[in-house]
Amino acid sequence: MASRAKATILDIAREAGVSKSTVSLVLQGSGLIRPETATRVRKAIEDVGYVYNRGAANLRKAHSNVIGMVINDLTNPFFAELAVGMERVFQAAGVVPFIANTAENPVRQEEVLKSLMEQGVAGLIVSPARGTTPGAFRRIEAAGVPIVFTMRRLPESRIPVIAPDNHRGAVLATEHLIRRGHRRLAFFGGSSDLIVYHQRLGGFIEACETLGIPASDRLIVEGETSRKGGMACLETALAAAQPPTAALCFNDAVAFGVMLALRKRGFEAGADFAVVGFDDVAEAEHYSPALTSVAVNTAGLGERAAHVMLKMIQSRTTRAEDHIGAVSLVVRESSGPDRNSQVGDAA
Amino acid sequence: MASRAKATILDIAREAGVSKSTVSLVLQGSGLIRPETATRVRKAIEDVGYVYNRGAANLRKAHSNVIGMVINDLTNPFFAELAVGMERVFQAAGVVPFIANTAENPVRQEEVLKSLMEQGVAGLIVSPARGTTPGAFRRIEAAGVPIVFTMRRLPESRIPVIAPDNHRGAVLATEHLIRRGHRRLAFFGGSSDLIVYHQRLGGFIEACETLGIPASDRLIVEGETSRKGGMACLETALAAAQPPTAALCFNDAVAFGVMLALRKRGFEAGADFAVVGFDDVAEAEHYSPALTSVAVNTAGLGERAAHVMLKMIQSRTTRAEDHIGAVSLVVRESSGPDRNSQVGDAA
DNA sequence: CGCTATAAATGGAACGTTCCAATAAATCAA
DNA sequence: TTGATTTATTGGAACGTTCCATTTATAGCG
Structure with missing residues (x-):
């Protein structure tokens, strides 16, 4: 059951009696393959316990389907809510977002961004850590990877921002x-x-x-x-x-x-x-x-950020418009009138 | 500044007037390279805006330095606290954990696990979604990727669990x-x-x-x-x-x-x-x-889970002992005595 | 039957790294 | 000086995929 060395498309090809090219086409859901052949190949894939190697694939076809979400404080429930909004959109688009926490630490942020870039992400949604230096994203921009900032912006940068008013x-x-x-x-x-x-x-x-x-x-x-x-x-x-x-x-x-x-x-x-x-x-x-x-x-901002990112990836551009979300005041109990004041405004 | 096609070690080699092998060695911090050469290479790396391609590297050397953390409900602050504990340990080990949220949905969990596996993670720390089927992790186990469950276990599985008592x-x-x-x-x-x-x-x-x-x-x-x-x-x-x-x-x-x-x-x-x-x-x-x-x-359990994972990766095993963490009751105000009872136990 | 058009499957080069074996240069011992 | 040893550097094969250009099989047509 546990295969020693991990299976590749060549193993599948041998198992199914076809060529590796055929297997590759099946994997990509190409219509060029005769249905019976495809079925046979899919069975072989199951049998050998194959795991697709996206790294190898990306070597040829450039961008992946992973998007990095870099968040400055995961323990703030606000960011969890934001993340949930994004995930909704990404899931529908067949994209898997990987979340990384920087804990408000620019050094950690640097590491995290580096790792994400090495992984070959298609895009980055970032709420930058406090104290991020202006040049921190220059390399990434130069590499042509789209970035969207959420909630926070950096002093002098042309990276689009999704934030509330x-x-x-x-x-x-x-x-x-x-x-x-x-x-x-x-x-x-x-x-x-x-x-x-x-x-x-x-x-x-x-x-x-x-x-x-x-x-x-x-x-x-x-x-x-x-x-x-x-x-x-x-x-x-x-x-x-x-x-x-x-x-x-x-x-x-x-x-x-x-x-x-x-x-x-x-x-x-x-x-x-x-x-x-x-x-x-x-x-x-x-x-x-x-x-x-x-x-x-919050969730709406997350969705918006995700949409903007998808659009940027699709149109392979690195720019987009900022989006300033509408806000409203929700009045509850904590903001009662001044006790020494006559003014009893209800609104 | 923005390089068209992304730079590879060959570009660096040309720039620095050395061979690709030399560049590779510098990248790995090998001591075999003369310091002056290394410096020259590092300069070239900066100049061309090189981004390391981990996918290509993994093609040769198998396991990566990324660990997947699959969590069933990110909006529960409990899991954020758990994640923070893990991150502390992983950061020290130079490992970057990627967090993915399943929102308590087994189908989503399946997608997330698949994506993580394709990415070639070195290990998986999972708090399984409710309703996970017993076989959901068989493929991953068969592939020899170490898994640690946190907080929750699955009915009949030999995957190690880190959980409180x-x-x-x-x-x-x-x-x-x-x-x-x-x-x-x-x-x-x-x-x-x-x-x-x-x-x-x-x-x-x-x-x-x-x-x-x-x-x-x-x-x-x-x-x-x-x-x-x-x-x-x-x-x-x-x-x-x-x-x-x-x-x-x-x-x-x-x-x-x-x-x-x-x-x-x-x-x-x-x-x-x-x-x-x-x-x-x-x-x-x-x-x-x-x-x-x-x-x-919570954070302690997270740290423990991370340690167990690192140990498993290091000793390339897929088994480990369960860990049942000690618990204690913290008595605060919400648990007052029954008003109709005489018993006024203070402890 | 021969010819072309279409459908299905295939071999090989390429992608960006690592690592082994090999080379080249410098140092040393005799 | 020569051979042995050490120190730096290098070319090439391999990793698992994609995709182009081909090949092979099947069908269509007069």
Whole structure:
């Protein structure tokens, strides 16, 4: 049963009494082969326990059917949701995506990209790790392998990006907080080496200025984009002379951390302090209190990225249009009105 | 800059004025090459934008440095944690793991395995999808590719398994609930086509029998292993004539669902109904109320699985010992005493 | 029957590496 | 100097596939 050396098409050919070329044609589903012959060959394939060697095949025909998905933080459920959206599209196209995690580490990212390239991937969908150097993808571009960035972009690069409208999302969320009567606002989490950070923070600031919140009433606290980071942000903010009464968080993970820290201090998110997240991961709806968040249609973005990639491969181009996905604010319990304010805006 | 046809070692050889063999040796870091020659070759490699073709190389030297990780549900943070543990080990060994998601679908799993095999992986770490047929891995075994199962096993297979002590974990959790005075107990979630289910349920039943809870006071509700499944389980249970006062859940996702459903009905987990989860995902500690759960040392299991795999590859064997990881119960807030019971056991 | 047209199957070169055996150059011992 | 040894380098065959150009078999037609 266990064959010593692995079988090749030559073994199949011998077994079925045909030539290797015939076997190859059967493998490719060519109509040139007489059905009975094809059946015989397929039986032989089963009998010898043949495994197709894609590496050998790629040697002749160039690109493969594998696409690499390089993700900066697999433990963030947001990225798992994104991956699921992509997989749906790829599966339908008969493409298998291989996922690799960089754990937000540019060195690891380098290794992962190298390995994927050596494997001969047809394309790469990447959410770059923080601190990725601008030149990190030059080699890959030069090799003519299509790349699509998701969620994050790099400073000066012509690689297409699929991302939500971060600026608009932050504006929506900030306006919401201000309409609820909050006058001292904070922006929690993230760090300025991320373009996404500037986009979201920019929306926050713009909304503040439009609606008359002066810079002196705004508090900006950078921090890790994790629960732990969120907890730290809240502690920092509460230590201020005039602490904020509401915060827009860089993402939902930070928001969960903030809510946790509030509870530890005996406060309740929504009643004592308003919290708004960003991304609207599945958990947001099921948290206690339920988290108000900016919904970015995560799975939809994943699908979009996959479609763009397939199109690029098909038309063998390395460029494509950016896609900025629409966002919406999902208001739940965590963003109640300021208790000292008369304004009881329901929306 | 963008080279038309991709460069090969022959191009490098021409560029550096050496033979292809020399280039190959440099690529492999052989000490046989004079340092100055090596430097010259390395420069040429940079200049022509060379990408190593692992497929071609594998044609000669058999096994590659890629390992496939096949996971049945990437959106369950538990598996992300498991993956992270594995990656730590593999990275140190210079191996790149490619992760593929089967979304609990045996057909998809088949495709994914096929693709991984065609790619020539050195080994496979698999958490099999529910409903996997016993023969699904026979071809792979026959091909001599080492496989390690994690978390789940298949009915009749000699493939090594790395998993927590599910039976013991369930016993610990159930004893805990009974000591807290609960006399009507439920087991929520999971389905009987999973061996893990029988292990955990078996522990539950054993503890009940040992401590004198009759079958008539036990309620077993199968269900999806997700939040939604947990919510449904609770609804079913509360509709019973003599509803339980405590439940051991198949995993943490189910437990979160149960707690959510409790809250929707105005009950509080821990005070009105005791809930215990299984797996102890990171979120359990940060939930409200914090979830009592059976800790399985997820990342540790991942590391262990990776180590076993590396050992198997190294010693080119296809067998290895099973590993049953120790478990412990982490008591938090969700598993308070039965309110009608006098027993106030603190442990 | 001979001829062409079509269908089915085939041999061989090529793809980009590795590795063995062989060569060439440098060093050493006598 | 010569042969032996060591150090660097090299050509060529092999790996398992694809695909082009052929060959062989089958059918069609007058």
